[in-house]
Amino acid sequence: MFFQETTPDTSGYMIAGYAITFIVMALYVASIYLRTRNLNQDKTTLEEMDKPDQPGQTNAPRQR
Amino acid sequence: MQPKPVALKVLDLASIILLAISTYLALVFAPTERVMGDVQRVFYFHIGTAWTALLGFILAAVFSVIYLIRKDLKWDRFQVAAIEVSLVFFLITIVLGSIWARPAWNTWWTWDPRLTTAAITELIYAAYFMLRQGIDDPDKRASFGAIYALLGGLSAPLTFFAIRLFRTIHPVVIGGTNPEADGGFSMTADMRLAFFFALFAFTVIFIDLFWNRLRLGDLQDNVEQLKLKVSM
Numbered sequence: 001m002f003f004q005e006t007t008p009d010t011s012g013y014m015i016a017g018y019a020i021t022f023i024v025m026a027l028y029v030a031s032i033y034l035r036t037r038n039l040n041q042d043k044t045t046l047e048e049m050d051k052p053d054q055p056g057q058t059n060a061p062r063q064r
Numbered sequence: 065m066q067p068k069p070v071a072l073k074v075l076d077l078a079s080i081i082l083l084a085i086s087t088y089l090a091l092v093f094a095p096t097e098r099v100m101g102d103v104q105r106v107f108y109f110h111i112g113t114a115w116t117a118l119l120g121f122i123l124a125a126v127f128s129v130i131y132l133i134r135k136d137l138k139w140d141r142f143q144v145a146a147i148e149v150s151l152v153f154f155l156i157t158i159v160l161g162s163i164w165a166r167p168a169w170n171t172w173w174t175w176d177p178r179l180t181t182a183a184i185t186e187l188i189y190a191a192y193f194m195l196r197q198g199i200d201d202p203d204k205r206a207s208f209g210a211i212y213a214l215l216g217g218l219s220a221p222l223t224f225f226a227i228r229l230f231r232t233i234h235p236v237v238i239g240g241t242n243p244e245a246d247g248g249f250s251m252t253a254d255m256r257l258a259f260f261f262a263l264f265a266f267t268v269i270f271i272d273l274f275w276n277r278l279r280l281g282d283l284q285d286n287v288e289q290l291k292l293k294v295s296m
Binding site for chain 1: 097155160
């Protein structure tokens with residue numbers, strides 16, 4: 001391509017490059033967000049499990 | 065989890081704005097390179113992501129040394145955050161390089177010293193996360209991670225200097241005089257502005273993602289401790 005007279009049309013490659021860059025970055029930001037949200041949910045559940053029992057409550061399994 | 069600090073929110077916003085400006089400078093402001101055409105514009109993000117990724121790998125090696133001296137798991141979280149963000153950035157670098165190579169070299173990939181060292185670096189750090197998954201004990205995992213990241217850190221300067229040390233077709237745009245290189249070009253003043261702005265923008269984006277990933281690491285640590293407490 002370096003012996004040509006006119007500038008070649010390589011805009012398709014450029015668009016592909018920038019599209020992939022933005023997609024990869026967006027996926028990574030989404031992964032951080034989703035992992036944070038899931039861990040916050042886990043933390044809330046674990047904190048509730050870790051709370052001292054209320055008076056009158058018991059951890060014994062219910063009799064059916 | 066602690067609410068997001070105001071400084072981090074500002075950094076999030078700044079990162080978005082800087083990315084938008086950098087995209088404008090690369091796609092609109094910078095002139096079209098005469099020989100390669102528009103594909104040359106991927107160069108701005110290619111170098112921006114490469115610079116921050118290699119810096120992140122070296123930072124991870126520094127955090128490893130600090131962990132090995134202090135044995136504080138905080139430094140393990142710093143190291144993991146730096147490697148994860150760098151891995152993503154370096155993946156973008158390699159993909160952009162491959163896209164540029166297709167019209168410039170007439171191939172998507174060639175086993176040139178720079179491309180080979182870059183691929184090895186990416187694989188070393190992808191393996192890092194897989195190997196960490198196999199160790200349950202946090203202290204052992206952190207010690208293994210620190211030694212691995214310290215040794216892996218050697219691949220970053222090797223990748224950077226590959227085009228200066230070996231015969232390669234990869235162009236050296238800044239200060240390069242390699243006659244074997246194929247696809248090099250001289251930057252105009254506008255190109256230089258877009259280039260240096262991209263370096264700055266990706267450095268800020270790296271810091272922002274690193275900080276966010278660090279907070280995620282802290283949260284993971286809290287949840288792991290809570291799980292241990294509840295299971296006792």
